[in-house]
Amino acid sequence: MSRFVVGIDLGTTNSALAFVDTTEATEDLPAPVRSLPIPQLVAVNDVAERPVLPSFLYLPTEKEFPAGSIDLPWKKKPDRIVGTFAREHGAKVPARLVSSAKSWLSAEGIDRASALLPWQAPEDVPRVSPDEASAEYLGYLKDAWNAAIAGKSADDRLEAQQIYLTVPASFDAEARERTVAAARSVGLEQVTLLEEPQAAFYAWLSEQGDSWRKRVSVGDLILVCDVGGGTTDFTLIGVAERDGDLELNRLAVGEHILLGGDNMDLALAHAVAETIPGGMEGLDPSQRIGLTYACRNAKEALFSDPGLKSATVSVLGRGSKVIGGAIKAELSRELLHSVLLEGFFPKCSATDQPARGRRIGLTEIGLPYAADPAITRHLARFLGRHSGATSAAGAAARPTAVLFNGGVFRAEGLRDRIAETLADWGGEPIEVLAAPELDLAVARGAAYYGMVRRGKGIRIRGGVPRSYYVGIETAAPAVPGVPTPIKALCVVPMGMEEGTEADVPGSQLGLVVGEPAEFRFLASTVRREDAIGTVLDRWSPDELSELTPLVTSLGEQAGEEGDVIPVRLHSIVTEVGTLELWCEGTKDAGRWKLEFNVREPAGA
Template sequence: MGRRRERFRAARRAPVVKLGVIVIQPKYVVGVDLGTTHCVLAYAPVPRNQWDEPQIRIFPVPQLTAPGEVASQPLLPSFLFLPGPHDVPEGGLALPWNKGIDYAVGDFARKRGAEIPNRLVSSAKSWLCHSGVDRLKPILPWDSPAEARRVSPLEATACYLRHLRDAWNYTHAKEDDSARLEIQEIFLTVPASFDAVARELTVKAAEAAGLERLTLLEEPQAAFYAWIESQGDRWRKNVSVGDCVLVCDLGGGTTDFSLIRVEEEHGEMVLRRVAVGDHILLGGDNMDLTLAYALQAKLGERGVRLDGWQFRGLWHACRTAKERLLTDPNRETEPIVVLGRGSSLIGGTLRTELTREEATRILLEGFFPLCGPDDFPQSRPKVGVREMGLPYESDPAVTRHLARFLSRQGSGEKPGEACPTGVLFNGGVMKPEIVRERVVTLLSRWRGGEPLRRLESPDLDLAVARGAAAYGLARHGHGVRIRAGAPRSFYIGIESAMPTVPGVPTPIKALCVVPFGMEEGTREVIREKEFGLVVGEDAVFPLLASGSRKEDRPGDVVEDWSGEIDEVVSMETHLPISSEDAGGTVIPVWLESAFTEVGTLEIWCVSREDERRWKLEFNLRESES
């Protein structure tokens, strides 16, 4: 008996697509960076033999830049504008492939939405992983008037992917159906810290956009693949066996930490992802908001008060000002304009400015303070009643979150994991040199003054998409692959078999079903433990996860996890009754788990007595109490 591991091939990874009787081979590997702030698409021809040397290219995405004006840009801003009847001239939203579209995605959406913030959907990716709301309901733009148009986080995400699909097909597949994006090998990136539900929702958003042949890839890994691709054969000379590289990825919505260790097997250098950080909702959005509060205070000194609508406009304006100031060394100030309210918009326009010195001081002191290796995020008492919204981190200090992440890696068999020897930066927040230098200085201090190797990314905006395409090429044998697998250990909550005690809840044990690092495309059959499954009614199973318990194996039961394991969501299934079963019948079952090649989690209850199987489905509408 015991547990059994076997290899399987997920249906979505079929190597060809059949249209009727015609078999179509994919022509391209496509990497898609589905970012909080912007989306990028990179691609390369599928190599046909070992001598091919495919070149990765960035797809300039056609998009609205002004009413009736379309231009191609490498970045598609992740903003969705849902205009009212008089917000855009008639026909102003038309695209070459869709003349009747009634919303805008991309550059124009960001610019016009900053002027009318209650019609702008932003940070959809952050909402997609927020378990405190129903991510399938139309709730965005958040705080918009009741009569305003709204979409769900899933639908907003699908809109970005649908735009990429249509723009690609308009450009590449007008006369060649085999070049349609739906047919290509797509590698879609997600934060390494995304939980199983957020990954599942990302796949559903892609499917809603018609993109079903895809694989998920962690963004820090994609950034590392981009670095390898930029180095060519030189990458092996820039790292050594025993090195541990920290990938520090700060984007618009999240802070993502991963560790990749360089090892040697059979005389060959190999890469292994050995640690993934918590999901930290902390990024460029928080920084833009902080700058907005600082400017609000400056306006207040002039006796100017902003209402909620104007403040949201100021927040979006600060995003653009920050990007210009911190990336252009010749720019010292950036004007900020906030539209007024009422009949005299021109007369009511508010003007101020943000300086480079202000932006640098606020961001470094507030988000990258110098701290010790044991200086962890500070918790604050929570107010009993609060507004619903994104659950941003209470402590904005990225460096303290980094200290906690590294401290958790020092208790295993390889204590060197806690002390990276190199660092690779990714994400728009890390573009300013002064920010990167602050992190390098701090890490060097934590290493006792030893120098830290910096792996230079070729382009922080494009790296993730390029890396995803490079990963696709590596799957065809053109490049090295990082060994990774499941980013966390996953568990099912099991109720203890003990007498009920008044006033004492029945203890819940955690049964490990997916270990940390479980390879994609494998499944585990757990037979050490047998469970009774009640048929004829819905069944609910708590899904738990841990990023720190890396030694638990499938079938292990954890009775006291004390902060090491957290509940993710409940899983549900409706258990049909067979002709031989009466309602309430208990069926003896084993559990079976799979970490699919797509990058999602599956858990099944398998009858011990016959061929029946019940898949546990995520409760995607569950919210926190």
């Protein structure tokens, strides 16, 4: 095993790295979790350490900066800039600034491998793919680690360590696989993925030590409310008892909600624009992007300094008045809280549902943001859908405690609004679990989880967080213009533990061999009662969502091209969370494997 266990939070807005040096452990005390200060450009000719690495990539022109002025301790003449200076300078030149790569990495309906960032940049600006931008951030963290920790020791380089890389709980399989691929592209091979809300809870466990058992009781239901730069994630963790000791079980995860700090920055930009002559309509597209980035920086400044009453927002002018024509405004704390509280955290009832919004026939290709910005209404929907996670069947889940995660919740007023809303829904106060260092919690929790995997801590149990189904083509007469309907066969029920396997009961199926065939997979976060072998003839879009299909060719030696041979299915959930679906011949010997990642894909 590696000397270090490393946790990396590859965030939409900020990335962070934490680690455990296992040689520091003693018989009485575990090794501490530490965060890595990250050296980065903060201005021209100025490299300084910061606790996090802003997830921004600036693409400079060839002669934009003087020679040597953007050099790094480990790299001379970099052709790209990452981190604080990329964010600050890029706010003035937004057409060359890549941001929110993580959101694009998870966006469905686009080619995520294509070079599309910076979004809507002019033709003469080079572009990168979301994968490439993610690899830039991971590569930067690798270089910073190797310079600060490894030195000349090959065994201590980041490439040689066990790495736990976090992703939103709602990331689909393709986004997870692309995250792993980005890590591998910079030489990080020993990578396991961990869901961010779980990582945040592991950070809380790490801080509490053995005293966590005094903070919670059997029957408690803990909500992890994670609002990051690009996504909103909800997770429910239950406290149970086994053999006289407390244990933790992850009971439910939310669906993918593309809603977070990016949306808030845009809302703030519109609010600030109302104080500028001409408003938002008076700004060109580049200035609008610049205003959004400037509002993001102002928001971060107000979050970081509670004593600050306002922050300046500045946008460059146009044409010959780029400098002299700069537009300046103020983002006050009062306006900040008003926009965020009323726009994103409005008071609502437990039965409210987020608005879906009417779809227009033609729409611009871009990030599929949630139609309703009200996080409280999305929370109401989540708790209402997961009534089965508690003993009160038919009633919405009622958390007894909440743990906040994400930089958005550095604002005390936003934490208070969620806690008050939950209390209103449940009729009693909600305990807020202390979550220090919100920007670092996920990375620190991931590092702690690495030690849990080595048997040095309490593990959150729960098996796979979704039920998984394979699509079965219905034997029905062909109808012109009507696609053949499919049934959904449950091959992995929700909660199936890692390291277990089972035959899929039911009648035998026909496997197409010798030619490329499409295998369709579906998943559900709410159908927790479906047992393995359950067949669904119909379902609503709210119950099942289709995943990226797998196209492959099986059984080239089993028969002629296009033959159909009878098989039965056998499911295995491996220790690292991959699903192996075996097709076993019932007449002739033969086994064929379909492998699909369902949790923590480590690249089997």
